[in-house]
Amino acid sequence: MLEAKCLTFGYPRQPAIVDGVSLTLRPGEITGLTGPSGCGKSTLGRLLAGVLKPQSGSIQLAEPRGGVNPVQYLHQSPIFAVNPRWRIGRIIEEAWAPDEATREALGVSRDWYNRFPHEISGGELQRVAILRALAPEVRxxxxxxxxxxxxxxxxxDIWSFLMQRSCEGLSILAISHDRHLLQRIASKEITLTRLE
Ligand SMILES: Nc1ncnc2c1ncn2[C@@H]1O[C@H](COP(=O)(O)OP(=O)(O)OP(=O)(O)O)[C@@H](O)[C@H]1O
Known part of the structure; x- marks a missing residue:
């Protein structure tokens, strides 16, 4: 279980964008996170993943953060999350060596392994990013x-794969403006509001 309590964060020389947010992510649950543009959803996601450090509050995790981070952050635009000079095979296998069943379930083709990120489509690259993020330690x-x-x-396709993973215990925070998507995939929903 991941338990965040009273998280507060502001970018340098700006007022807090996340102010006193608490939430719990439980194994096997998909939690939806929505709210108006600029209200701090991505910032909160990066705090939970440990990419940003909260200025106050705490994040308690059942699993250790050493080694592979059990909380993985996936970006809307995976092109910004990969090294453009690395081939796909190296990008994936830097993180872990996925089993064939997971690779095939996610529809990642072996043919892409020798290509660079700009040589596959955005949807294909997002599948690669998800595969790379799903090392066994990731919860x-x-x-x-x-x-x-x-x-x-x-x-x-991608959400049916992730919903299956969630049934097997993965906890997912789905950040989206798409209320219909969240209604379909999430068992609970959190709405952030923009601080004035
Ligand atoms: N690195 C940064 N430095 C300074 N300000 C930032 C930085 N990243 C984001 N912000 C600002 O923080 C606020 C919250 O951004 P964030 O991306 O968390 O919002 P969001 O709710 O995810 O927005 P959207 O729905 O549009 O993706 C915005 O006003 C944004 O301009």
């Missing part, structure tokens, strides 16, 4: 608008 996935730029079929 929480912060999925930040991960299918917002993809066609409905790819979106449905």
């Amino acid at each position: 929480y996935l912060i999925a930040d608008e991960i299918t917002a730029m993809l066609d409905p079929i790819t979106q449905a």
Whole structure:
């Protein structure tokens, strides 16, 4: 279980954008996170993943953060999250060596392994990013608008894979503006409001 209590964070020389937020992510649950543009959803996601440090509050995790981070953050635009000079095979295997069943379930083709990120499509690269994030130690996935730029079929494929993973115990925070998507996939929903 991941338990965040009273998190507060502001970027340098700016007022707090996350102010006193508490939430709990439980194994096997998909939690939706929504709210108006700029209210701090991505910032909160990065705090939970340990990419940013809260100025106050705490994040308690059942699992240790040493080695592979059990909380993985997935970006809307995976191109910004990969080294453009590395081939896909190296990008994936830097993180872990996925089993064939997981690779195939996610629809990641072996043919892509020898290509560079700009030589596969955005949807294909998002599948690669998800595969890379799903090392066995990973218990929480912060999925930040991960299918917002993809066609409905790819979106449905990716979420049906992730819902299966959630049934097997993965906890997912799905950040999205798409209320219909969240109603379909999430068992609970949190709405952030913009601080004035
Ligand atoms: N690195 C940064 N430095 C300074 N300000 C930032 C930085 N990243 C984000 N912000 C600001 O913090 C606020 C919250 O941004 P954040 O990306 O968390 O919002 P969001 O709710 O995810 O927005 P959206 O729904 O549009 O993706 C915004 O006003 C943004 O301009």
